[in-house]
Structures are given as C-alpha cells and as structure tokens.
Amino acid sequence: MSDQGSHTNTELKHSPWLVLVVLCLGFFMILLDTTIVNVAIPAMSDDLNASLADVLWILNAYILVYAVLLITAGRLGDLYGPRRLFIVGLVVFTAASAACGFAQNPDQLIAFRVLQGVGGALLTPQTLTALTVIFPPDKRGAAFGIWGGVAGIATLAGPVLGGWLVDDFGWRWIFFVNLPVGILALVGAVIVMPDLKLNRRHRLDWVGTVLVTTALFLITFGLIEGQSHDWGEVWGPVTIVEIIVAGVVLLVVFFLHQWATRDGEPLVPYQIFRDRNFSVMNYVAAAIAFGMLGLFLPLTIFLQSVLGLTALQAGLAFAPMSLISMFIAPFAGRLADRTGGKLILFAGLSLFSLGMGILIASSHVDSTRWHLLPGLVVAGVGLGLTFAPLQTVAMRNVEPRMAGAASGIINTTRQLGGVVGSAAVGALLQAQLTDKLAAAARSQTAGLPAEQRQELLGRFGQSAGDLDIGNSAGGITFPPGTPPQVAELATRIFHTGFVDAMRVTLVLPIAVLASGALTVLLVRRRSAGSTPSESFAPEPGGPSVVPGGR
Structure with missing residues (x-):
C-alpha cells in the first residue's frame, strides 16, 4: 500500500531541543517508576503482606502490559499523531500512579500497575518517533545521547528518591511523586510538541495484538507462578508446563500470522527487518533489558533484607553506577555520530x-556497600556507552514514515526482554531459594533440640514462592518465649540461603548480557564517506518538518 499523499505538512514552532526536554520528561517518569518500585519492594512486601510471587506480579504486570501494547501504540501514533498519543499516555499513567498509591492489597496494586503499563505504552514510542523526525541526521546521535542520559538520571533518581520517600514518608509516595512530574510534562507537551502526522492510512492488526498479548501473558504467568505450584497443576488438570507451551505455540502462530499479512498492515512490518542493523539491535535491546531487570531485583532484596540497609542507603548504593552512566551517555552519543557506534x-x-x-563476586553475607563499588563503577561506564549507540545504530536506516513502527518494535523487544528476564530470573531465584534455604537450614540446625530444628526445617523447606522477602528475614516469626539464639539462627539461615541462591541465579542475566555483546559484532559498519541522511531522506509527499528548527 502506497503511503504517498497520506501525510500532512508540519513545521516546528519551537526548538527541537525544547521538544526534546518535554519528551524526556515524560520518558523520565516512565523509567523512574520502574527503578523506584524496585527499591520499595521490601517495604511493600511488609505492608501489604506480599509474597515473592506477589512482588514479581507487581513488577511484571506493568512491564508485561507495557511491552505488548508498544507496537500497537506506535501504530496509533502513526495514525493519530505522536503528540496526541503522548498526551493521552501522560494522563493515563499519571492517574494510574495516584491509584497505585492508594492500593490496599497486592491485587489492587497489580491492577493499577496494569493501567500504568497502558499509559506508559501509549507514551514511550512517541518519544523516539518525534526525535527521529524533528532532528537532522547529524544531530540525531546527540539527541539520542541526551535521551539515553535521561535513562541514567532515572536509574539514579529512582533508587535514591525512592529510598528517601520510603524511609521518610512510606512506599506509597513512590507513586504519588509521579503526579507533579506528569502534570509538568503534560503542560509542556500541550505547549511545545509539534502535531506530526506521519501516515493516516495505517490500520491496526487486532488479531495480532490478541495473539501476542495472550501468548506473552501465558509465558509470563507460567514463569512467575511455576515455583509456587511446583511446576505442576494450576487449574484442575492444567499444569504450568502446559501453560508455557501454549504461550510459545501462540507466539509462533502470531509470527505466522504476521508473515501471512505482510502485504497488508501487520503489527510487525517485516520489511523493517531487512536492515540487518535494526534486526541485530532488537536482540541487543532485549538482552540489555533482560540483564538489567534480572539483576536488580535480587540485588535490591540483598541490599535491604540481607545487608540490612535502609531503602535510601540501598538506593545510594546504586548511585555511582547511575551517575557515571548519566555523564558518559551524551558523549557516547556524539561519538556514535562520528564512528557509527558499533565498537x-x-x-x-x-x-x-x-x-x-565483579559485583556478584563481591556479594557475601558480611559484605558492605563499599565492597560492591568496583563492580558498580565498571558497570556504570558500560551502561553509559550503551543507550545512545544502540538507538543510533538501530534507527539510522529507518525511513521517517516507518519511525513509529520501528520505535514501537524496538521498545517492545526491549520491554519483552525485561519481562522475560524478570520472570525467568524470578523463577530461577525461587527455585534456588527453595533449595538453598533448605540446605542452609539442614546444615546450621544440626545442634538444636529436635522440636526447634523441625520448626526451622519446616519453615525454610516450603516453596520460596510463598516467602516474605521483606525486612523480616523471610517472614519467620516465633511465639513468645522462643530463645533469642533461635531467632538469630533463623536470620543467619535466611541470609546464607539467599546469598547462595542469588549468586547462582545472577549467572543467567550476565550470560544474556554477554551474548548481547557478541551479537553487536554482527552490525554492519557505516561505509566511509556515507552519511545517515541518505537513509532518512523523506519520500515525496512526506512530512516537511524543518530539521533542527532551521
């Protein structure tokens, strides 16, 4: 289907850098909510009586809905304009954040997190779409660098701000803090965002949306709930393995459906993947998200529930990595403009x-946050060199008329990597905890009287999916009159078992990150003398946005 004649002309009334500020403010709020929730996990677990399985759903309900709606939201941005979808997303996300702050139990919080995911999905693709169109090729890397720097700021601000709010005001304020940010971004969007209309002839693939949403829900549900159901029956004869297999089958059907409708309006336009760099960057983006979300959940629990740090101290422990990443990202973006970004x-x-x-090797029961510093510094340098080059390489050869679909796809693969990473690491952590806590209990209770030993073995021998991972040493409570040494022993068992489980579990996200690094070697380097502007030349009848505001 030809796109010619389907565009409307738009000129920027404000500097693209001012538009970038507004876009980054909304994007900042989305990322802030992801990192700020992690540091509040122990407090939420204690206050809402949430188990480890509940916590995984509080994290993943948002990410899952966010991920499966991103491509659709990118298409809606093409249809109705990025400005309109950005504003709608801000309103939904901000309102849902207020509702999360008033949640009274894990189920309510999970439901409101779903609404947050809807708002975040509507908003996020519009940022990359607008940046790709309003900035000229020679400035796009710098803009992506700032965009990536915002990720570093959110990574820093989330744990630190969240820790302060949790310690001084309570965990509910990690959601209430989104209100002023959302309102400010909303006012800015109404005033400065251009009304870009890229293609009014797009249609939505509702069959594809239903297929991919159902498939990803089944896979994620199976990973999160597997350990708590011993990977067996869930509803009658239906087992966890059957649920995961059904999700994989539906995912295959989804891709077959996309291929069958490739000449129409599929949810995933396959022609975008003819560019090798874009295809490679989709896997790399997924690997990064898999690694980051997979790593930070166990580490957050480790810092607070094992090392005994407050929420603020735990947030500050991640600060060196985030600060370094924040300052390096813009320079990495400019360097990517000159060199292509692959190396x-x-x-x-x-x-x-x-x-x-290095960080995992430094993690022990008796570690301090200073023992973790070398690994965080190295990781911060690496993280700062990642975000901007990834976007530059991925979007270099994408035509502006496909920017909405492309940004939706790469953001979707990133978030899918995150939701699968969080669920997979959560499942592995639960399995390892079940094994390691029982082993620690057996080895450290040998000298106790039989009754007390059986009490501890019973408590630590249950499925880790039902474990309280708050600040109360695995939720173990004892009746009045219990000798203090027994309670101390229970704490030591929980600490030892958790650290042993965490060290094994985190091998998985590190391996996925390493595979992402190797995949980068498949990127086709930009030929000498070529410029990205050739790939971004607007087609006849395309949008007449004035790049760079000139």
Whole structure:
C-alpha cells in the first residue's frame, strides 16, 4: 500500500531541543517508576503482606502490559499523531500512579500497575518517533545521547528518591511523586510538541495484538507462578508446563500470522527487518533489558533484607553506577555520530557484563556497600556507552514514515526482554531459594533440640514462592518465649540461603548480557564517506518538518 499523499505538512514552532526536554520528561517518569518500585519492594512486601510471587506480579504486570501494547501504540501514533498519543499516555499513567498509591492489597496494586503499563505504552514510542523526525541526521546521535542520559538520571533518581520517600514518608509516595512530574510534562507537551502526522492510512492488526498479548501473558504467568505450584497443576488438570507451551505455540502462530499479512498492515512490518542493523539491535535491546531487570531485583532484596540497609542507603548504593552512566551517555552519543557506534556499543555491553560479574563476586553475607563499588563503577561506564549507540545504530536506516513502527518494535523487544528476564530470573531465584534455604537450614540446625530444628526445617523447606522477602528475614516469626539464639539462627539461615541462591541465579542475566555483546559484532559498519541522511531522506509527499528548527 502506497503511503504517498497520506501525510500532512508540519513545521516546528519551537526548538527541537525544547521538544526534546518535554519528551524526556515524560520518558523520565516512565523509567523512574520502574527503578523506584524496585527499591520499595521490601517495604511493600511488609505492608501489604506480599509474597515473592506477589512482588514479581507487581513488577511484571506493568512491564508485561507495557511491552505488548508498544507496537500497537506506535501504530496509533502513526495514525493519530505522536503528540496526541503522548498526551493521552501522560494522563493515563499519571492517574494510574495516584491509584497505585492508594492500593490496599497486592491485587489492587497489580491492577493499577496494569493501567500504568497502558499509559506508559501509549507514551514511550512517541518519544523516539518525534526525535527521529524533528532532528537532522547529524544531530540525531546527540539527541539520542541526551535521551539515553535521561535513562541514567532515572536509574539514579529512582533508587535514591525512592529510598528517601520510603524511609521518610512510606512506599506509597513512590507513586504519588509521579503526579507533579506528569502534570509538568503534560503542560509542556500541550505547549511545545509539534502535531506530526506521519501516515493516516495505517490500520491496526487486532488479531495480532490478541495473539501476542495472550501468548506473552501465558509465558509470563507460567514463569512467575511455576515455583509456587511446583511446576505442576494450576487449574484442575492444567499444569504450568502446559501453560508455557501454549504461550510459545501462540507466539509462533502470531509470527505466522504476521508473515501471512505482510502485504497488508501487520503489527510487525517485516520489511523493517531487512536492515540487518535494526534486526541485530532488537536482540541487543532485549538482552540489555533482560540483564538489567534480572539483576536488580535480587540485588535490591540483598541490599535491604540481607545487608540490612535502609531503602535510601540501598538506593545510594546504586548511585555511582547511575551517575557515571548519566555523564558518559551524551558523549557516547556524539561519538556514535562520528564512528557509527558499533565498537562503542560492544565495549559498553562488555564492560556492563564485566562490572556485574565483579559485583556478584563481591556479594557475601558480611559484605558492605563499599565492597560492591568496583563492580558498580565498571558497570556504570558500560551502561553509559550503551543507550545512545544502540538507538543510533538501530534507527539510522529507518525511513521517517516507518519511525513509529520501528520505535514501537524496538521498545517492545526491549520491554519483552525485561519481562522475560524478570520472570525467568524470578523463577530461577525461587527455585534456588527453595533449595538453598533448605540446605542452609539442614546444615546450621544440626545442634538444636529436635522440636526447634523441625520448626526451622519446616519453615525454610516450603516453596520460596510463598516467602516474605521483606525486612523480616523471610517472614519467620516465633511465639513468645522462643530463645533469642533461635531467632538469630533463623536470620543467619535466611541470609546464607539467599546469598547462595542469588549468586547462582545472577549467572543467567550476565550470560544474556554477554551474548548481547557478541551479537553487536554482527552490525554492519557505516561505509566511509556515507552519511545517515541518505537513509532518512523523506519520500515525496512526506512530512516537511524543518530539521533542527532551521
């Protein structure tokens, strides 16, 4: 289907850098909510009586809905304009954040997190779409660098701001803080965002949306709930394995459906993947998200529930990595404009993997946050070299008329990597905890009286999916009159078992990050003398946006 004649002309009334500020403010709020929730996990677990399985759903309900709606939201941005979808997304996300703050139990919080995911999905693709269109090719890397720097700021601000709010005001304020940010971004969007209309002839693939949403829900549900159901029956004869297999089958059907409708309006336009760099970057983006979300959940629990740090202290422990990443990202973006970004991205992912490996090797029951500093510094350098080059390489050869679909796809693969990473690492952590806590209990209770020993063995021998991972040492409580040494022993068993489980579990996200680094080597380097502007030349009848505001 031809796109000619389907565009409307638009000129920028404000500097693209001012538009960038507004876009980054909304994007900042989305990322802030992801990192800020992690640091509040122990407090939420204690206050809402949420188990580890509940916590995984609080994290993944948002990411899952966010991920499966991103491509559709990118299409809606093409249809109705990025400005309109950005504003709608802001309103939904901000309102849902207020509702999360008033949640009274895990189920309510999970439901409101779903609404947050809808708002975040509507908003996010519009940022990359607008940046790709309003900035000229020679400035696009710098803009992506700032965009990536915002990710670093959110990574820093989330744990630190969240820790302060949790310690001084309570975990509910990690959601209430979104209100002023959302309102400010909303006012800015109404005033400065251009009304870009890229293609009014897009249609939505509702069959594809239903297929991919159902498939991903089944896979994620199986991973999160597997350990708590011993990977067996869930509803009658239906087992966890059957649920996961059904999800995989539906995912295959989804891709077959996309291929069958490739000449129409599929949810995933396959012609975008003819560009090798874009295809490679989709896997790399997924690997980065898999690694980051997979790493930070166990580490957050480790810092607070094992090392005994407050939420603020735990947030500050991640600050060196975030600060370094924030300052390096814009320079990495400008360097990517000149060199193409391949080697920068490879170095970034390699250093991030190395730094996380150093951090895990430094994690022990008696560690302090200073023992973790070397690994965090190395990881911060790597993270700063990652975001901007990834976007530059991925979007370099994408035509502006496909920017909405492309940004939706790469953001979707990133978030799918995150949701699968969080669910897979959560499942592995639960399995390892079930094994390691029982082993620690057996080895450390040998000298206790039989009754007390059986009490501890019973408590630590249950499925880890039902474990309280708050600040109360695995939720173990004892009746009045219990000797203090028994309670101390229970705490030591929980700490030892958790650290042993965490060290094994985190091998998985580091391995995925390392595979992402190796995949970068498949990127086709920009030929000497070529410029990205050739790939971004607007087609006849395309949008007449004045790049760079000139």
